[in-house]
Amino acid sequence: MRDFDFLEPTTVHEASHMLADLGDDCRAIAGGTALMLGMRQRMLTPTHLVSLGRLPQLRGIEFDEKNGLRIGALSRHADVAASAIVRQHYPVLASMASRVANPQVRNQGTIGGNLCYADPSTDPPGCLMALDAKVVLGSSRGERVLSIEEFLVDYYVTALESDEIVTEIRVPAPVADTSGVYSRFLRTAAEHRPLASVALVARREGLLCREARIAVGGSTPIPVRLRRAEAFMEGRTVDENTVNEVADIVATDIDPVSDTRGNADFRREMVRVVARRTVAELFGLNDPLQEGTAR
Numbered sequence: 051m052r053d054f055d056f057l058e059p060t061t062v063h064e065a066s067h068m069l070a071d072l073g074d075d076c077r078a079i080a081g082g083t084a085l086m087l088g089m090r091q092r093m094l095t096p097t098h099l100v101s102l103g104r105l106p107q108l109r110g111i112e113f114d115e116k117n118g119l120r121i122g123a124l125s126r127h128a129d130v131a132a133s134a135i136v137r138q139h140y141p142v143l144a145s146m147a148s149r150v151a152n153p154q155v156r157n158q159g160t161i162g163g164n165l166c167y168a169d170p171s172t173d174p175p176g177c178l179m180a181l182d183a184k185v186v187l188g189s190s191r192g193e194r195v196l197s198i199e200e201f202l203v204d205y206y207v208t209a210l211e212s213d214e215i216v217t218e219i220r221v222p223a224p225v226a227d228t229s230g231v232y233s234r235f236l237r238t239a240a241e242h243r244p245l246a247s248v249a250l251v252a253r254r255e256g257l258l259c260r261e262a263r264i265a266v267g268g269s270t271p272i273p274v275r276l277r278r279a280e281a282f283m284e285g286r287t288v289d290e291n292t293v294n295e296v297a298d299i300v301a302t303d304i305d306p307v308s309d310t311r312g313n314a315d316f317r318r319e320m321v322r323v324v325a326r327r328t329v330a331e332l333f334g335l336n337d338p339l340q341e342g343t344a345r
């Protein structure tokens with residue numbers, strides 16, 4: 051690995067200036083789980099790393115009934131999974147975070163780093179999209195607040211400008227009668243990253259679906275909202291037929307990638323399975339067809 055200088059700013063303003071001044075020769079570093087792999091493989095050869103570890107503004111997980119949840123970008127996956135606040139108010143988010151990667155990565159990798167790397171085979175972006183989360187970007191020029199859809203632009207591409215860092219993630223306060231389920235499919239148990247994932251957050255009264263937000267991740271370059279499936283569910287009493295129909299709409303409306311982990315047809319079928327399982331679980335129904343190994 052190439053030698054580099056390790057810079058430790060203590061304010062967002064200072065970090066932003068460092069990133070702007072050093073340009074392409076420099077990278078921000080949080081937990082380092084993605085960045086160090088890239089550097090060891092010499093895909094990235096920065097001369098300077100700007101550590102975010104001393105920026106207090108990026109720490110902490112807080113909640114209030116009016117503004118909802120604030121997760122500092124430096125929160126590790128394990129912090130999100132273990133947070134009493136997250137577990138109480140957003141159990142679907144805690145459940146998702148508890149399944150990311152493996153214990154080593156969960157205890158080192160941060161939620162901010164996960165979003166900024168924009169790897170499509172990851173868990174938080176789809177779940178956060180279904181929760182209508184926002185990403186807060188800070189720089190010496192001020193602050194921008196983007197939806198997940200605005201932040202994730204393409205395969206490994208985000209809306210971050212070169213002098214910006216993600217400071218926090220905000221999730222709106224939960225509305226009464228809302229619950230969520232996050233499901234993922236792993237091709238093999240040894241492979242940590244999801245091949246397909248579905249997040250569903252819905253407001254319901256028993257089997258009546260009042261409102262739904264569905265996002266698919268893992269199989270598409272960036273997570274996508276499935277608005278036609280959401281509209282189909284809303285106002286409908288969900289039964290096993292509905293579960294199948296929603297899963298079919300979801301599978302039809304995505305544009306999956308083809309790569310060495312799975313071609314587009316395989317991914318579409320796995321998304322259909324995971325979607326069916328997710329909708330059935332949220333409404334307390336049996337999965338009409340049992341197959342695959344999601345967890």
Ligand SMILES: Cc1cc2nc3c(=O)[nH]c(=O)nc-3n(C[C@H](O)[C@H](O)[C@H](O)COP(=O)(O)OP(=O)(O)OC[C@H]3O[C@@H](n4cnc5c(N)ncnc54)[C@H](O)[C@@H]3O)c2cc1C
Binds near residue numbers: 123158159164214217
């Ligand atoms: C073996 C393995 C298995 C994995 N499995 C999964 C999985 O199952 N599910 C899943 O979701 N993820 C998985 N991951 C990915 C993991 O979640 C990410 O590597 C991790 O969250 C990245 O966070 P980090 O703090 O380590 O980022 P870093 O490696 O420090 O940084 C990653 C990138 O983001 C930038 N960056 C980091 N923080 C910020 C910030 N606040 N503002 C601006 N830019 C920033 C860095 O410059 C760098 O380009 C896996 C990773 C590994 C190594």
